[in-house]
Amino acid sequence: MTNKNQAPQAISFAGPTAFPSLTHAITTLQTSFEGAHKALYETLQDIYATHHFYSVNVTAEERAKNRVVLDEACKAAEIGTTPQTTDLHKLVKLVVKTNSQLTSGYVHVFSVASALQKTPDEFLSWLSAAGGIEAVRKKFRADGKPNPNYESGSKRGKNRADKIASARNALQATRCVIAASALANASFEPVKEPTECVAIVVRNPDGSIGVKGFVSKKSVLESAYLEHAVEQAETETPSTAAPQEHSSADERANVAGNEAIETAHTDDLDADTKRIIAADQQAKIAEMLDDPDDITISKIRNTLGNEIADRTADAVRQVKKMREDVNAVPSELQHYLSLLKSADSVANTSSGKSHDWRYEQALEELGQVLEAHPLLADYLDRPFDAEINPNQEDIPRLKSSRSQFAKGSSAMITSQDAVRHALRHELESLCGLDGADVKAAAITLANGMRSVRTYTAHA
Numbered sequence: 351m352t353n354k355n356q357a358p359q360a361i362s363f364a365g366p367t368a369f370p371s372l373t374h375a376i377t378t379l380q381t382s383f384e385g386a387h388k389a390l391y392e393t394l395q396d397i398y399a400t401h402h403f404y405s406v407n408v409t410a411e412e413r414a415k416n417r418v419v420l421d422e423a424c425k426a427a428e429i430g431t432t433p434q435t436t437d438l439h440k441l442v443k444l445v446v447k448t449n450s451q452l453t454s455g456y457v458h459v460f461s462v463a464s465a466l467q468k469t470p471d472e473f474l475s476w477l478s479a480a481g482g483i484e485a486v487r488k489k490f491r492a493d494g495k496p497n498p499n500y501e502s503g504s505k506r507g508k509n510r511a512d513k514i515a516s517a518r519n520a521l522q523a524t525r526c527v528i529a530a531s532a533l534a535n536a537s538f539e540p541v542k543e544p545t546e547c548v549a550i551v552v553r554n555p556d557g558s559i560g561v562k563g564f565v566s567k568k569s570v571l572e573s574a575y576l577e578h579a580v581e582q583a584e585t586e587t588p589s590t591a592a593p594q595e596h597s598s599a600d601e602r603a604n605v606a607g608n609e610a611i612e613t614a615h616t617d618d619l620d621a622d623t624k625r626i627i628a629a630d631q632q633a634k635i636a637e638m639l640d641d642p643d644d645i646t647i648s649k650i651r652n653t654l655g656n657e658i659a660d661r662t663a664d665a666v667r668q669v670k671k672m673r674e675d676v677n678a679v680p681s682e683l684q685h686y687l688s689l690l691k692s693a694d695s696v697a698n699t700s701s702g703k704s705h706d707w708r709y710e711q712a713l714e715e716l717g718q719v720l721e722a723h724p725l726l727a728d729y730l731d732r733p734f735d736a737e738i739n740p741n742q743e744d745i746p747r748l749k750s751s752r753s754q755f756a757k758g759s760s761a762m763i764t765s766q767d768a769v770r771h772a773l774r775h776e777l778e779s780l781c782g783l784d785g786a787d788v789k790a791a792a793i794t795l796a797n798g799m800r801s802v803r804t805y806t807a808h809a
Contacts, residue, residue, distance in 0.1 A: 397445055398460055399470035405437040405687055412790055434718045454717040454736035459486050461721055487736060493724035517575035532568025548574045628780045635777045644768050658776055665772040666765045683722050686716045697742045709740035731757045
């Protein structure tokens with residue numbers, strides 16, 4: 351355990367001569383804060399070492415005796431525990447009495463350290479190297495495995511930069527030029543060189559455009575590129591050939607074309623042929639997604655071929671299996687669900703915030719359950735976080751929950767949702783080709799398909 355000989359001194363601002371100057375005050379406060387930060391980390395190390403000394407590196411008999419001591423201390427301090435509460439959680443509760451969210455956060459850090467087999471002597475250096483309490487809480491699950499939902503600031507920055515670069519590349523060409531004479535009377539501030547900026551404009555039904563002003567701030571410009579890319583992805587569909595009639599001749603042409611495509615050796619196809627095939631598949635998928643009727647695997651197989659049909663069928667099977675799994679609630683979560691139900695009942699009949707403590711109690715129970723059984727987090731509709739606000743909207747629920755506050759409930763995903771999601775994924779994969787190439791290929795494909803239909807109709 352650490353030896354803290356000198357505690358940080360309290361600073362008093364009583365009287366006008368507390369500090370000789372503001373600079374001196376800042377320096378003193380910095381020193382005080384650094385001391386408090388160091389003292390916190392050393393106290394956490396002491397808690398971790400105490401847990402190892404009394405609950406880990408002992409015999410089963412000694413551990414049982416020490417557990418009785420913990421239980422009696424919790425009872426005396428009126429600290430609630432359940433059969434799911436671990437010895438480590440009890441110890442932290444006894445030390446951090448006033449804030450259950452801090453308790454859950456510290457327990458999470460200790461659980462990660464234990465899962466990674468860090469000794470008490472290694473704890474401080476490991477915690478600092480990992481980035482501190484907050485970083486460990488976000489980067490790792492309680493079982494020590496990386497949190498799949500974590501994304502570092504540098505990674506987010508790189509992803510954003512990549513998207514901006516892609517959007518810029520897609521908008522390299524200038525679509526039209528408004529002559530300077532048209533803006534002569536607008537009193538816009540002149541520029542000395544070509545300057546990229548965001549224009550605030552009004553598009554009129556007659557085709558004219560009214561320019562209100564310009565914004566050249568870099569962050570606004572980058573956001574505009576990103577938003578443009580999002581809108582294009584949501585609204586644009588690949589150019590399609592002339593509307594196809596749902597005739598037996600069309601179906602025969604589709605099936606024949608798909609069989610030819612699937613039996614061809616893709617590696618031997620030239621670039622133009624690959625683009626034509628991709629354009630054809632894009633057009634067919636876009637047409638399917640536009641159809642409000644249910645899309646069957648049989649229809650996908652006849653229209654798009656066996657490979658896409660098999661992948662879509664696998665997606666449907668996975669969703670069905672997931673629904674079966676999440677509907678079976680583990681016994682370890684039953685008490686949490688009972689507390690959540692009680693909190694919801696009070697919240698639905700109360701307009702105040704008196705019910706928040708009930709959600710706090712439920713979150714504390716959930717934290718203890720996940721500490722003992724980390725894999726149960728897969729049953730929740732959102733990641734568990736020690737800093738979750740204890741309210742009806744933010745608290746985790748089961749994926750199978752029918753509550754209006756449930757998020758991303760996979761149990762509510764229908765087979766048809768799975769089919770359409772799989773097709774959108776196929777469409778996104780095909781859209782990786784250059785847009786101009788795909789449009790050119792689609793035109794060639796349209797001409798070829800018309801010839802095929804004409805031939806098939808007269809065959």
